[in-house]
Amino acid sequence: MKKCFLFYLISFSFLITNAQTLQPIEQKLIKKIEEHYPAMVDLLKNSVNINSGTFNIAGVKAVGQLYSKELEKLGFTIEWINMPDSVKRAGHLVATRKGNKGKKLLLLGHLDTVFEPDMPSNPFTVLNDSTITGQGINDMKGGDVIIIAAMKAMHELNLLNNATITIYMTGDEENAGEPRSLTRGDFIERSKQHDVVLAFEGAAGFNTIATARRGASSWELTVEGKQGHSSGVFGAAGYGAIYEAARIVNSFRETLSKEQYLTFNPGIFIGGSEVNANFEKQRGDASGKTNIISPKTLVNGDLRFLT
Ligand SMILES: [Zn+2]
Numbered sequence: 001m002k003k004c005f006l007f008y009l010i011s012f013s014f015l016i017t018n019a020q021t022l023q024p025i026e027q028k029l030i031k032k033i034e035e036h037y038p039a040m041v042d043l044l045k046n047s048v049n050i051n052s053g054t055f056n057i058a059g060v061k062a063v064g065q066l067y068s069k070e071l072e073k074l075g076f077t078i079e080w081i082n083m084p085d086s087v088k089r090a091g092h093l094v095a096t097r098k099g100n101k102g103k104k105l106l107l108l109g110h111l112d113t114v115f116e117p118d119m120p121s122n123p124f125t126v127l128n129d130s131t132i133t134g135q136g137i138n139d140m141k142g143g144d145v146i147i148i149a150a151m152k153a154m155h156e157l158n159l160l161n162n163a164t165i166t167i168y169m170t171g172d173e174e175n176a177g178e179p180r181s182l183t184r185g186d187f188i189e190r191s192k193q194h195d196v197v198l199a200f201e202g203a204a205g206f207n208t209i210a211t212a213r214r215g216a217s218s219w220e221l222t223v224e225g226k227q228g229h230s231s232g233v234f235g236a237a238g239y240g241a242i243y244e245a246a247r248i249v250n251s252f253r254e255t256l257s258k259e260q261y262l263t264f265n266p267g268i269f270i271g272g273s274e275v276n277a278n279f280e281k282q283r284g285d286a287s288g289k290t291n292i293i294s295p296k297t298l299v300n301g302d303l304r305f306l307t
Pocket of ligand 1 (some may be wrong): 139201
């Protein structure tokens with residue numbers, strides 16, 4: 001995800017305070033995770049300190065290699081899904097264990113970040129006992145390392161035996177290469193062969209799971225009215241395009257703003273006598289006179305929805 005917060009909080013306090021209510025095997029898992037904690041923080045540090053901006057192909061591959069080495073030790077078979085040079089992306093890391101016990105899991109991460117090598121560096125830095133900052137630590141090398149930490153603890157307690165688990169870490173999540181059929185085809189195909197997909201990118205705070213994600217789209221509204229003198233705007237001349245566009249946008253807000261998980265926002269609203277817009281470039285201009293009823297109004301907005 002493009003939204004990136006440069007801090008990542010690591011806390012096991014929730015797990016520890018609830019240890020009394022956990023099954024014995026879960027308590028053993030927590031003990032293992034605590035044992036491995038310093039090594040996993042080192043792994044996080046090493047991966048954060050490799051620049052892996054989406055277009056830094058060598059960097060993305062280096063992070064992939066670092067994680068591969070860990071996963072190989074846990075009995076995973078490693079594959080690298082290569083992309084042709086024309087795609088200008090590093091490819092993806094796929095680690096698999098196959099078995100016939102339980103549900104088939106696909107665990108999802110990504111290796112790239114939004115930070116390219118020409119941006120100011122922000123190495124792994126411990127701020128205090130629960131906060132670390134660094135490039136891509138929250139989005140999402142922290143999540144990647146959580147996958148590895150969980151697998152390592154389970155492997156050592158023989159809980160991975162005969163399980164089907166695929167770990168899929170894409171190399172271009174922040175800016176997917178084209179064509180998508182090539183850069184996402186293998187991922188979609190494999191996802192269909194699993195029962196459950198869990199993504200490890202941070203959602204809304206601690207100890208929560210997002211079970212759905214809103215889609216995003218955009219819309220344009222074009223309103224044309226009769227040009228006329230302002231003195232007749234409430235009479236025979238008619239309201240013109242600006243009033244009408246405002247009425248439409250506001251009606252949608254009044255009718256649908258309480259709809260759960262739905263938002264839409266007019267981001268650009270241009271009206272007047274002469275109107276030009278280039279919504280691709282998110283800009284436009286207008287000219288008009290206060291005593292002329294606007295003949296044209298253009299509005300561009302976004303739309304976010306769950307279904
Ligand atoms: Zn992300």
